[in-house]
Amino acid sequence: TDLKVTGIDFLKSENCRQHHTDAYNIKNLVVRRGQPFQLQLTFSRELKAADKLALRFGIGEKPMKNRGTLMSLNPRREQDVGGWQISVVKNSGKECLLSVTSSPSAPVGIYTLNVKTGTNIYKPENNAVYLLFNPWCEADVVFLDDDAQRKEYVLNDTGYIYVGSAYNIYNRPWNFGQFEEFVLDACMYLLDKSNLNLSARRDPVPVSRAMSALVNANDDNGVLLGNWSGNYSKGTSPMDWIGSIAILQKYYKTKKPVLYGQCWVFAGVLTTVMRCLGIPSRCVSNFNSAHDTEENLRVDIYLNEFGEKLDSISLDSVWNFHVWNDVWMKRADLPSGFDGWQAIDSTPQEQSQGTFQCGPCPLKAIKDGDVYLPFDSKFVYAEVNADKVYWVVKKVNGKDKYIKISTETRGIGVNISTKAVGQNKREDITMEYKFPEGSEEERKSMQRASTFIRPSTMVPRARFASALPMENADFRPGVLRETVSKTGLQLEITNKNALYPGNPLELAITVKTSTPGSWTINLAGSCQLQSYTGKIEANLGYVKETIKLEGRSETQIPLKIAADAYMGTLSSVEDEVFIRVTAIAEVQGINDKLTKETTMSFEYPPITVQMPEMAKLNQEFSCAFIFKNKLNVPLDNCKLRVEGLGIFKLSTFDQGDVKPGRIMKSEIICTPTRVGEKKIVAKLTSTQIKAISVEKAITI
DSSP, X not given: OOOOEEEEEOOHHXXXXXXXXXXXXXXXXXXXXXXXXXXXXXXXXXXXTTOXXXXXXXXXXXXXXXXXXXXXXXXXXXXXXXXXXXXXXXXXXXXXXXXXXXXXXXXXXXXXXXXXXXXXXXXXXXXXXXXXXXXXXXXXXXXXXXXXXXXXXXIOOEEEEEEXXXXXXXXXXXXXXXXXXXXHHHHHHHHHHTTOOTTGGGOHHHHHHHHHHHTBOTTTXXXXXXXXXXXXXXXXXXXXXXXXXXXXXXXXXXXXXEEEEXXXXXXXXHHHHHHHHTOOEEEEEEEEEEEOOTTSSEEEEEEOTTSOBOTTTBSXXXXXXXXXXXXXXXXXTSOTTOOEEEEEOOSOOSOBTTBSOOOOEEHHHHHHTOTTSTTTHHHHHHHHHOEEEEEEEEEETTEEEEEEEEEESSSSSXXXXXXXXXXXXXXXXXXXXXOOTTXXXXXXXXXXXXXXXXXXXXXXXXXXXXXSOOTTXXXXXXXXXXXXXXXXXXXXXXXXXXOOTTSOEEEEEEEEEOSSSEEEEEEEEEXXXXXXXXXXXXXXXXXXXXXXXXXXXXXXXXXXXXXXXXXXXXXXXXXXXXXXXXXXXXXXXXXXXXXXXXXXXXXXXXXXXXXXXXXXTTOOEEEEEEEEOOSSSOEEEEEEXXXXXXXXXXXXXXXXXXXXXXXXXXXXXXXXXXXXXXXXXXXXXXXXXXXXXXXXXXXX
């Protein structure tokens, strides 16, 4: 009688455990390439030596053997088909246990399996097998030889994205959720949509580059539409998201871009996609990030005589922070030495090869100044290494005159941050991107980079300045130098008490001199509100004074802003805003000028979470979120969003208006569906305050 297959057991629980894929919420078998998995076949009769048997794994629209997209594996022949192997582990009675190992360089994606015996073809149900990159396999180009790092960068489905400002960094908890329902399918849909040919799908370089393009909606109806306008009424404000899951699920369901994202949302979603596909990935926050520098490594900042930054003139900007991703892989396409972390960025800023995509770019190339290497290394290099040049714009005979005040070479690309491996804390990775500021290696790297990048001549790059003759413009190209002071002039900006919304902002500018002599100093200091991209939202006030200092001495000038001056802007702008203070000091009689700027964040009362430290699988427990409005202004239109992976889906509580001193409490009854250490994340948003986040861990 003919041999027929009557059933296949994909041995899912055993295979998925060994392949570190047991967390994926999907019926199908999910395995990683280059690693054996087992299948149990049941036949209509005992398998004999003369029987023909082939397991056929096909990928793509029309799988074909000669294209390498159909693997026909015959355990009798034991040969290697395109790097795939098959063998009989055990044959007893009508059952046969087979072991299959895919090639460590097989295309990643969904394979369909059918079994051919003679002329019979058996198609099992759920016959789609998902094949992923394998950081546990030495022969895979994404191999990562550190178990703690694999747990963090591939398997951790929660984490933090670091935001704020350079010297006031805080974490935003983020649920990556790469194992949640439909997320793997959304990633597979993106792979299909990328139009990468199947051989490009073997290689994490084109895959990560394609995903950096597809996570933004700019060219290809990708996942997220960016919006920095401050008006998000047609969608979800970028501030409201607490994870990638809702975004990817909605995108997979509608196949239309989800509204709206800003950089940390793009980076959070791209981390999810990379980890889901098996490419080790981390979110990277760069503080004081230079943008639109036209690759000349310089950002020009224009101030009026009160020290207020003028946005309308400038072509370039410094973002408080910008978030992108690092992915781990070997770079067979480059000379040796550039394996390891590569930067990719899905925030749409500049087109690369005609598409809004960025990377992968080796961190080593950025650090060493090898900015000719693909992809987009000049762009990333500028983000972490540009110089800042300050100009004051003064009216002279009714015409604008641009006067260069100072150059700062150390302010850009500081405190580059990611979540530490295996710990809930920040790790500073600046040294992976650059040598210590002022070191010999840093100078060499800078000189190397500036041979590939147009050098910056000291002409202001303003929208209206190009036709003007420049006084004291310095046309010498090359590496800019930090401004050195003759009087030992120093400026410090501080706040005297906590910056709570609804309270006056009590700020101070300290002016110091340190060389002998008596100095008369013109000081201007201003306070503005700006969004994280450096866009000025409001001018709040300024001081202008002339002060006298003798030798080594200092004086403090207060700058106080009443609450009414800024509360209107806090309520009307839908973005989180920062307090920006800029000071300009000029010593009379000598050419000694200095600028200093700082950004500060408002401070908020906390949310507290009440729940047990431990709970049991499938047994309900209650979780309460409590918030007391300790501010002296009401918080309008309060919404609390909560999500706990493996515990409960994203839920929103509308709390209405919370008056000063009032307490709001929300409670949710949860039934955990997965064991292990889990996190509950909550975020409160209101008209006045865009985001107060909290997270709490529980062991199930």
